[in-house]
Amino acid sequence: MSQKTVQTDIRRRKAWSGLFANLGLVAYFAFSLLPVLFILALSLKADADQTTTYLWFTPTLSNYETVLGLDDGGGTYIRFFMASLATSVGAVLVSLVIGVPAAYAAARYRFTGSDNLMFTLLSFRFAPELLVIIPLAVLYQQLGLYDTIVGMIWVLQLVTMPLVVWILRSFFQDFPAELEEAALLDGYSRRQAFFSVVLPLVRPGIAAVCLLAFIFAWNNFIFPFTLTSANAQTVTVSSLAWLGGNQVKFNLVAAGAVMAALPPLVLALFIQRYLVRGLSFGAVKG
Amino acid sequence: MAGIEVSAITKRFGKTTAVDGASFTVADGEFFCLLGPSGAGKTTTLKTIAGLTEPDSGSIHIDDVDVRDIEPTHRGLAMCFEGYALYPQRDVFNNLVFPLRSPRLKLPEAQARQRVEHIAAMLGIDHLLDRPVTQLSNGQRQRVALGRVLVRPARAYLLDEPLAHLDAKLRTTMRAELKSISHTDKTTSIYVTHDYVEALSLADRIAVIRDGRILQVGTPTELWEKPADAFVAQAFGKPRINLVPGVIDGSEFIGADGAIRTRLPELTESVSEAQLGIRPRDIEIDPTGSAERGDRFRLSGKVYVLEHLGRHTEVTAEIGPDRVSLVAPRHEVADLRIGDNVGLLINPNSVHVFAAGDEGNRIS
Numbered sequence: 112m113s114q115k116t117v118q119t120d121i122r123r124r125k126a127w128s129g130l131f132a133n134l135g136l137v138a139y140f141a142f143s144l145l146p147v148l149f150i151l152a153l154s155l156k157a158d159a160d161q162t163t164t165y166l167w168f169t170p171t172l173s174n175y176e177t178v179l180g181l182d183d184g185g186g187t188y189i190r191f192f193m194a195s196l197a198t199s200v201g202a203v204l205v206s207l208v209i210g211v212p213a214a215y216a217a218a219r220y221r222f223t224g225s226d227n228l229m230f231t232l233l234s235f236r237f238a239p240e241l242l243v244i245i246p247l248a249v250l251y252q253q254l255g256l257y258d259t260i261v262g263m264i265w266v267l268q269l270v271t272m273p274l275v276v277w278i279l280r281s282f283f284q285d286f287p288a289e290l291e292e293a294a295l296l297d298g299y300s301r302r303q304a305f306f307s308v309v310l311p312l313v314r315p316g317i318a319a320v321c322l323l324a325f326i327f328a329w330n331n332f333i334f335p336f337t338l339t340s341a342n343a344q345t346v347t348v349s350s351l352a353w354l355g356g357n358q359v360k361f362n363l364v365a366a367g368a369v370m371a372a373l374p375p376l377v378l379a380l381f382i383q384r385y386l387v388r389g390l391s392f393g394a395v396k397g
Numbered sequence: 398m399a400g401i402e403v404s405a406i407t408k409r410f411g412k413t414t415a416v417d418g419a420s421f422t423v424a425d426g427e428f429f430c431l432l433g434p435s436g437a438g439k440t441t442t443l444k445t446i447a448g449l450t451e452p453d454s455g456s457i458h459i460d461d462v463d464v465r466d467i468e469p470t471h472r473g474l475a476m477c478f479e480g481y482a483l484y485p486q487r488d489v490f491n492n493l494v495f496p497l498r499s500p501r502l503k504l505p506e507a508q509a510r511q512r513v514e515h516i517a518a519m520l521g522i523d524h525l526l527d528r529p530v531t532q533l534s535n536g537q538r539q540r541v542a543l544g545r546v547l548v549r550p551a552r553a554y555l556l557d558e559p560l561a562h563l564d565a566k567l568r569t570t571m572r573a574e575l576k577s578i579s580h581t582d583k584t585t586s587i588y589v590t591h592d593y594v595e596a597l598s599l600a601d602r603i604a605v606i607r608d609g610r611i612l613q614v615g616t617p618t619e620l621w622e623k624p625a626d627a628f629v630a631q632a633f634g635k636p637r638i639n640l641v642p643g644v645i646d647g648s649e650f651i652g653a654d655g656a657i658r659t660r661l662p663e664l665t666e667s668v669s670e671a672q673l674g675i676r677p678r679d680i681e682i683d684p685t686g687s688a689e690r691g692d693r694f695r696l697s698g699k700v701y702v703l704e705h706l707g708r709h710t711e712v713t714a715e716i717g718p719d720r721v722s723l724v725a726p727r728h729e730v731a732d733l734r735i736g737d738n739v740g741l742l743i744n745p746n747s748v749h750v751f752a753a754g755d756e757g758n759r760i761s
Contacts, residue, residue, distance in 0.1 A: 292449045293482035295469040297545070298499030311486050 130174065154365035161362040186303075188367065195345040196374065197260050198335070199328040200326055202267035210275035211317065215305065216334045217276065218283030227281070232273050240333045248337050258339045266334045271324035278323070282316035283309075318385035346371040348379035399460040399473075400425040401446060406455035408441050408609075415441040417609035422739040423553075423602075425632045426583040430600035432590055432632060436463040438609035439589040440479060441553050446587065449478050459552065470501065473754060475551035478590075479558045481542040483530040489541055491494065493517065497548045511582070516548045519574065535562045537575060540571070547578060553585040571639065577745055593633045595746045596623070608718075610757070626758050627751040630674045636711060636722045639680075643675040650750070656717025659743075666760040672748035680723035680752065682712070683740035693742045694722075700737045714739055714747060 153161065157172040180186050217229055235243075247266065248257070255261030286309060294304035310317075335345040346367060353363040401423040407748045414437040423429040431439045444450040446457055448469035457464050464472055475496070483492050490513060496502065497509040504512070514583040517523040520540045525533065530541060559575075560568045560634045571740040576599055580584055590596055596603045605628070613625040624630035630638045643652040650661050650673055657673070683695060696712035698721065710730045713722045723741065733739065750761035 184757075206579030273498075287480070287482070289478050289480050289482040290484065292469070293476070293478060293484075293545075294495075295449070296447060296474060296476045297496035298470060300468070300470050300500070303500065308484055 112342075118223075121132070150365045150368055153362055154369045156362050158362065160312060161360070163199050166321060172263070173360045175370070178363055178366045178370070188346070188370075191344055191346045194260065194339075194343050195329060195371070196346070198263040198343065198345060199325055199374075201260070201319055201326045202271050202328040205264060205268045206271040206275040207317070210272050211279060211310075214276045214279035215309070216281050217280045220288075232276055234275055235269050238274070244333060247334075252339050256338075258342045260343050260345075262338060263335060263343045263345070267328040270331060270334075273326050274324050274327060274357070278320045279313070279316055279391050282313050286313060315385045318382045322379055322382050325378055329371075329375055330393070346368040362379055369391035401441070401553060401585065401587065402458040402487055402552060404456050404458070404670055406442065406452045406457065407443055408445060408450060414490060414609050416445065419606065419609065419611045420455075421604050421611055421614050423587060426585055426598055427566040427601045428579045428588065428749065430588045430603040431606055432593060432596040432603050434591055435608035438605045439494050439591075439606055440557055441609075442606070443476070443587060443589055446632045447474055447555055455606050474555055474571045475546040475549055475553075476555040477542050477559045479561065482537045482543055483538055483545075485529075485531050486526050488529050488558075489517070489533070492530055492541055492546050493526075493548050494695060498586075498608040502549060507654040507694055508724060511754075512548050513544075516544045518600065520544050520547075520571070530568050532702055532719065536567060543571075544609060551583065551584065556586060556676075557590045558589055558591070559699065561590075561592075565569060575599060593635075597633065608757075619741060624674075624749065624759060626756045627672060627674065627754070628756045630751070630759075634676055634678075636677045637723045638749070639673075639675045639723075640751070641675070641719050641721065643671060643673065644669055644670050652717060652754060654717045656698075657696055657719065659748070661748075662761055664750060664760045666752065666758070668752050669758065670753040671691070672751050672753060672757060674751055675721070675743060676747065677711070677723045679744060679747040680721065681742040682723070682733075683742045693744050695744065696741045698739055698741060698754060700735050700739055703733060703735060712739075714741060716741075 148166075149164075149183050152166050152168075154174055155172070156163070156168050157173070160168045173182075178188050180188060199350050215226060216268070251262055251266075254262075256265065261288055262369075291301075292313075294308045295301065299307065330347060332347045335343070335348045336351075339345070339348065350364045350367040350371070353360040369393040404420050406416050406419045407414065412576065416701040419438070421429075421440055431442060434728055437535050441450060445452050448464065448467065457476075459472060484495065487495070493513040493516065494509050497504040497512060513526075514523060515643060517526055520543060522537060525537060525541075528537060533541065539559065541560045543556070546554055546559075547558065555615055561569050563571060572595060579599070587597060600617060602614060602616050603620055604621065605612045607628055611622060613629045615623075620629060624633070627640055636754070641652050643650050643657065645651075645661070646666060647663070648663075650657070650659050650660055650671065652658070652673070658730050659673075665728070680684075681693075696716050698716035700712060701715045701720060702711075702713040704713075705727065707726050708727055710727050711724055712733070713720055713729060715721075721741070748761070749759060751757035752760055
């Protein structure tokens with residue numbers, strides 16, 4: 112075979128494999144993004160169109176106005192939204208404040224039962240949430256945590272904390288211990304070394320885990336559904352109201368859902384630059 | 398500045414023993430080298446002194462104070478890591494100034510800047526101060542790592558292969574620089590290296606370490622002239638010392654199959670099997686066989702390999718089943734060819750006798 116035929120052959124094969132890869136991607140994204148498009152369309156449909164599946168309709172913003180309570184001056188959605196924000200951010204903060212040092216300790220120190228401890232931390236996540244929801248509801252009623260922001264933060268933290276600890280532990284394990292040792296000998300205490308040397312370098316990991324934890328907390332349904340009623344109810348649960356009653360309003364649910372998707376989206380965009388940059392441990396010899 | 402005393406330190410990692418009962422004392426202001434092959438336990442010993450690794454047994458005293466319960470932060474030592482351990486998010490200046498800004502030292506900013514600039518100039522990295530360390534070459538990183546140690550006053554410097562990744566020319570320059578610093582500063586230093594030339598050139602005293610055990614501690618001259626065992630003898634010199642195995646018969650040494658025979662000075666220990674250690678530079682070529690022999694003994698062999706290395710030539714000769722290497726001035730061996738018969742003259746006083754085995758004790 113001549114050099115030229117080999118080259119054209121390789122080029123042709125590359126073209127084909129590129130085509131297949133792209134077709135695969137298109138199919139994948141169609142499958143994952145079409146539901147989003149569908150909900151987006153539904154949120155803009157008038158009541159008459161709400162059970163249709165086609166995308167040809169006259170769009171209206173009235174669903175958003177209704178959900179936000181603009182026409183009757185209610186503003187309940189905003190309240191649910193703020194409750195969601197408060198509980199999710201609160202849960203993420205609690206998980207970070209406790210989880211980052213915990214993950215660091217789990218990565219750096221071997222102590223009796225350290226593996227068991229890590230395992231126990233996950234155990235809450237083994238069972239479906241439904242399994243614990245009844246005792247939890249009783250407990251919350253007794254403790255006065257039912258339908259409170261603090262109560263919600265505490266229960267959502269149970270979801271996000273294991274995530275934070277497990278993901279960050281592997282981050283810390285990959286972190287070269289020599290950098291901390293250098294800081295110790297440079298005259299910094301362990302705590303100071305952690306804050307001035309370690310923490311800045313694991314920021315991408317913390318950013319990633321923040322985003323994940325926030326999404327998990329924000330989208331949690333079962334806990335706010337069973338443990339709140341009015342004061343601390345979140346957007347995920349509040350949308351249900353439009354499905355009850357004597358008329359089912361899918362378009363209103365869709366409008367509520369679209370707005371509820373915004374905070375994670377905004378957070379993801381905001382955090383992206385930390386995510387893509389990744390870790391640069393270039394200063395330590397490999 | 399401080400004296401450091403290491404007593405019977407042992408450290409195990411799982412089943413491997415990294416340091417095995419190592420003891421040595423470093424005097425105040427002394428430049429002390431730990432010399433050994435890779436995996437000998439040099440770094441572990443250093444980290445134990447620094448407090449980064451806790452020994453399983455044994456103790457460390459700095460200025461006669463047991464430092465068992467003193468955190469690394471408060472031991473007042475400075476350490477240069479073999480893997481550099483530079484802070485990747487900081488540029489060169491901020492790496493160098495980091496120890497000066499520490500809560501321990503808290504040097505005034507102007508003074509800190511001055512010190513950093515002084516050290517950077519000395520190490521030839523002053524043009525890199527605002528460069529991120531991730532953009533440096535290995536040689537530059539190594540100099541930053543060394544600079545981060547030298548920039549501050551410390552009770553002692555712990556230096557782990559600080560010149561290993563420099564190119565040959567820079568290494569020689571930096572070695573001279575280090576030597577001059579240690580001469581003027583008189584800061585106690587423990588210097589880990591696998592390069593015997595570095596150890597010989599820098600150290601006041603050297604400890605040879607193998608498999609976590611200290612084999613011998615002494616001045617460069619002592620180690621060179623009176624190595625305690627065959628391993629220490631082999632650790633110094635290039636080409637390595639020739640070790641010729643044989644048996645002792647009365648006061649005579651007989652090499653394998655009798656090709657080498659020589660009378661020995663009095664031995665400190667009577668053994669049946671031994672090895673002769675002869676440094677390549679202690680062997681002279683006697684091509685004609687007519688040279689004045691004096692009290693030297695003569696061996697005849699055959700040229701196996703000739704390596705012309707500038708002014709000197711390394712000759713490997715076969716004597717019976719043994720191979721012996723020697724270094725001769727080039728003009729003396731200009732006519733020599735591979736396969737030629739050659740006479741070798743050896744002064745018996747320069748010969749070391751060791752018991753058999755790769756750590757056979759010195760018995761001469």
